Amino acid sequence: MIVPNPDRRSERARRAILSAALELCVEESFARLTMEGVAKRAGVGKQTIYRWWPSKSAVLLEAIDDRAGDTLDFPDTGDLVADLRTQMIQLARTLTDPVFAASLRGLIAAAQSDADAAESLYRTLMKPRVELCAERLKKAQQAGQVRPEVAPEDLIELLYAPLYYRLLLQHRPIDEAQIGTILDLIFPSLAPA
Amino acid sequence: MIVPNPDRRSERARRAILSAALELCVEESFARLTMEGVAKRAGVGKQTIYRWWPSKSAVLLEAIDDRAGDTLDFPDTGDLVADLRTQMIQLARTLTDPVFAASLRGLIAAAQSDADAAESLYRTLMKPRVELCAERLKKAQQAGQVRPEVAPEDLIELLYAPLYYRLLLQHRPIDEAQIGTILDLIFPSLAPA
Amino acid sequence: MIVPNPDRRSERARRAILSAALELCVEESFARLTMEGVAKRAGVGKQTIYRWWPSKSAVLLEAIDDRAGDTLDFPDTGDLVADLRTQMIQLARTLTDPVFAASLRGLIAAAQSDADAAESLYRTLMKPRVELCAERLKKAQQAGQVRPEVAPEDLIELLYAPLYYRLLLQHRPIDEAQIGTILDLIFPSLAPA
Amino acid sequence: MIVPNPDRRSERARRAILSAALELCVEESFARLTMEGVAKRAGVGKQTIYRWWPSKSAVLLEAIDDRAGDTLDFPDTGDLVADLRTQMIQLARTLTDPVFAASLRGLIAAAQSDADAAESLYRTLMKPRVELCAERLKKAQQAGQVRPEVAPEDLIELLYAPLYYRLLLQHRPIDEAQIGTILDLIFPSLAPA
DNA sequence: TAATAACCGAGACGGTACGTCCCGTCTTTGA
DNA sequence: TCAAAGACGGGACGTACCGTCTCGGTTATTA
Numbered sequence: 001m002i003v004p005n006p007d008r009r010s011e012r013a014r015r016a017i018l019s020a021a022l023e024l025c026v027e028e029s030f031a032r033l034t035m036e037g038v039a040k041r042a043g044v045g046k047q048t049i050y051r052w053w054p055s056k057s058a059v060l061l062e063a064i065d066d067r068a069g070d071t072l073d074f075p076d077t078g079d080l081v082a083d084l085r086t087q088m089i090q091l092a093r094t095l096t097d098p099v100f101a102a103s104l105r106g107l108i109a110a111a112q113s114d115a116d117a118a119e120s121l122y123r124t125l126m127k128p129r130v131e132l133c134a135e136r137l138k139k140a141q142q143a144g145q146v147r148p149e150v151a152p153e154d155l156i157e158l159l160y161a162p163l164y165y166r167l168l169l170q171h172r173p174i175d176e177a178q179i180g181t182i183l184d185l186i187f188p189s190l191a192p193a
Numbered sequence: 194m195i196v197p198n199p200d201r202r203s204e205r206a207r208r209a210i211l212s213a214a215l216e217l218c219v220e221e222s223f224a225r226l227t228m229e230g231v232a233k234r235a236g237v238g239k240q241t242i243y244r245w246w247p248s249k250s251a252v253l254l255e256a257i258d259d260r261a262g263d264t265l266d267f268p269d270t271g272d273l274v275a276d277l278r279t280q281m282i283q284l285a286r287t288l289t290d291p292v293f294a295a296s297l298r299g300l301i302a303a304a305q306s307d308a309d310a311a312e313s314l315y316r317t318l319m320k321p322r323v324e325l326c327a328e329r330l331k332k333a334q335q336a337g338q339v340r341p342e343v344a345p346e347d348l349i350e351l352l353y354a355p356l357y358y359r360l361l362l363q364h365r366p367i368d369e370a371q372i373g374t375i376l377d378l379i380f381p382s383l384a385p386a
Numbered sequence: 387m388i389v390p391n392p393d394r395r396s397e398r399a400r401r402a403i404l405s406a407a408l409e410l411c412v413e414e415s416f417a418r419l420t421m422e423g424v425a426k427r428a429g430v431g432k433q434t435i436y437r438w439w440p441s442k443s444a445v446l447l448e449a450i451d452d453r454a455g456d457t458l459d460f461p462d463t464g465d466l467v468a469d470l471r472t473q474m475i476q477l478a479r480t481l482t483d484p485v486f487a488a489s490l491r492g493l494i495a496a497a498q499s500d501a502d503a504a505e506s507l508y509r510t511l512m513k514p515r516v517e518l519c520a521e522r523l524k525k526a527q528q529a530g531q532v533r534p535e536v537a538p539e540d541l542i543e544l545l546y547a548p549l550y551y552r553l554l555l556q557h558r559p560i561d562e563a564q565i566g567t568i569l570d571l572i573f574p575s576l577a578p579a
Numbered sequence: 580m581i582v583p584n585p586d587r588r589s590e591r592a593r594r595a596i597l598s599a600a601l602e603l604c605v606e607e608s609f610a611r612l613t614m615e616g617v618a619k620r621a622g623v624g625k626q627t628i629y630r631w632w633p634s635k636s637a638v639l640l641e642a643i644d645d646r647a648g649d650t651l652d653f654p655d656t657g658d659l660v661a662d663l664r665t666q667m668i669q670l671a672r673t674l675t676d677p678v679f680a681a682s683l684r685g686l687i688a689a690a691q692s693d694a695d696a697a698e699s700l701y702r703t704l705m706k707p708r709v710e711l712c713a714e715r716l717k718k719a720q721q722a723g724q725v726r727p728e729v730a731p732e733d734l735i736e737l738l739y740a741p742l743y744y745r746l747l748l749q750h751r752p753i754d755e756a757q758i759g760t761i762l763d764l765i766f767p768s769l770a771p772a
Numbered sequence: 773t774a775a776t777a778a779c780c781g782a783g784a785c786g787g788t789a790c791g792t793c794c795c796g797t798c799t800t801t802g803a
Numbered sequence: 804t805c806a807a808a809g810a811c812g813g814g815a816c817g818t819a820c821c822g823t824c825t826c827g828g829t830t831a832t833t834a
Contacts, residue, residue: 031306045812109302113224161358188382417692431786495688499610547744575767624807
């Protein structure tokens, strides 16, 4: 496979494609999002999309990752529950933003039939944030605030999975009350004996 | 809309269609599952599918619901945690069955772009089981085993969401260890003060 | 290769496609004639064209053959030169008809890069007419009007090639004067010694 | 339109382009000959082709004209039929040369949809040779070997059209026998009464 | 017991989008 | 300043499916 020269890449086209993808994903839905529609909306040839991305989920992943930007940080005030609450509320806001919600739901949908999409979704969007959270939890364990035998990754799943559950099932809305419930139900169990 | 007469419906065709849908969903994936493929595999005209189902996700939902059969029961030995463990292990087995996993992942994917699919997926597959579990939890609350101010629906989400998280993200496998972790981390918080 | 069932073929679509092909070939040119354009003009899906014809030259060949219709006859008054003149004038009219000229020029152009197109062009349009002419010439030879050692096929090429030469080179127009010249220059040589 | 400075033109690039065009036209066909293919094969940028030629037929015309070289001469031994035979055999050899045949068939095909290509093809390749032949015929007329009222251009068409007919229809091969037939059938009519 | 519906299989239809090829133009870097 | 390289916006290719439609051909009542 011949790889195009990234130095000659048109930044204008790149931005137009990513914007068009996000817009169309919200206006329609991921399933009705088409490469042809993106090309038309972006004023770009289809080949220019295929030159730089292998699939529509790859375009959307880059678009949403660009938009998420540098929000890679995890608060550390010393109070673990307060920090988690702050961060989870921030995530809840993101997951209820129409653009982000539509994109992420689409990406997760795509991941169900496309292992590459699943892999890059996890690696790009989720893994870095999971790792930051894991570090914060380890620090709390070292400070004696959390039982040492709890694996941070397990705890992270417990805390965050209910948000994704509501994102994907859409049966109940993601909100701050949910976050309160999650923290209330889990944290009393976590203090060392 | 003209509804065909269900009395004259061919049971042979119905079964062939549902089987073909499940087979193809596993062999390929939900995204590559096509009405034409199902019709061909089932030895059936396309019209026969469209006559009885509005979409491929509707076919698959009926197929998987048929297969799940009458497993609508929730153990009640008096020991809530033991009962939940039993039931969750049963669910884990279902979610790791290739046919069920492929179908459910596809249905959830479809639900991201199709509100009807989302609604019927929840109503048909999830709601009855959620309600059974809620009843069991209420009984436990009445028996003084669980703090009364905890909403059963919230607790259910906390317990089950991590399984769906792993089903959809495919980053870690669903297994019994996970269920142990979930129960260990949540239940110490639940006993009434 | 799976062959579609001709009994179910839509005559309406067939006619619309052939008409659209002829129209577009004249309005634009064979090189600018596209399957997409024909489908659009005919109000037809592209697949419906590809189902019944392998290429645009095949469509055009059938269109022009349909239009030529049953003009498969060769006059026989007993006077060979008069009969040839009659028939050649008829051909000249055909070759100067805009629709026929554009189509035939396009078909011959296509034949230069496509052996199948060349073969079917010859077999469908030319061969039957060449054979009729050859029969007429043989009859004239039997009547002692033409030297018996002349091969009818050779004579036919001599008579008709100049018309095609002008059709394709477009440097001088095809007209009755040309036909007079051709017959005048060739026939004095043909009488038996 | 900005015309580039011919003094700075790269002769190396020009030769590479013309060679590549001829090679590809033979290996594939004129229809499958592409500017990109020529550029790649010639090791040249596409712009370098578009700078000096307007179309692929223009490239090919120059290529074949270069190759035909200075074969612009018409024998004159005093014996018209012998001279024509000599020259026509020479032409037959050219028309059966694979490179020349593929190119000329392609150029004539292109001429069917492109008036510029038709015009430059006639002017460059055909006209000079037609004129030489016409001069030779006029000389024969002055020598009383050919009826004076025959227009040389008409006679030329009669003589040469059958060769082009076989080149383009490919139904019978061009060979010396054909040339004998042509001359035998036409020349008895030409002597002055 | 014929006729007469209704569903069945099959698949042609008008249509959308796919992913690819090539067009002719434009832009960058180097000779 | 021209050349090589190739990215760009764009149009058409030939294919896969969509969801609708139109055919006979079995059934399975209803006159």
